[in-house]
Amino acid sequence: MTSRSWRTAPRANQLNARIFAVIIVCLAATECTPRVGSLGDLSMPDPGGCYVLVYEQAEFVGAREFINGPAKYPTLMALPFRVTWRRRIRSARVGLAATVTAWVREGFQGASMMLRPDSSYPRLSNTFSGQVESLEVACVSSAQGSSPDRTFRRADP
DSSP: OOHHHHHHHHHHHHHHHHHHHHHHHHHHHHHHSOOTTSOTTOOOOOTTSOEEEEEEETTTEEEEEEEESSEEESOSSSOTTSOOOTTTOOEEEEOTTEEEEEEEETTTEEEEEEEOTTOEESSOOTTTTTTOOEEEEEEOOTTSOOOOOOEEEOOOO
């Protein structure tokens, strides 16, 4: 080994180590960064259209998640994807084959609101916006009309 190659070998190793470190940092940063404008790590919607896509803010803005049916959620604290949606829902899009009932109290109690199939709710009313604590997603035939209906009923306390 010549004296020149002996001196450049450590420099090449240091350069390779630095390049490797930069690559690792870049990969870690892209995996940890929230994906703005994409679905990110959301659960996938039911392929038959039996789902509701809930949003944290009005006008379909902010964090969002697919909640698939048929399912009853007496609390929105322990959903299958380990995220709590208790008192966070402010807008929603309902799938073609779903009917959703939302309640303002856990255990399907308090005021309720029915969300119709294939409908968008860009802004829930003050009674429900940020107040939903339990939810039922029922699967229905897509042949049952799709006109939005914001029906409210009060349950006995």
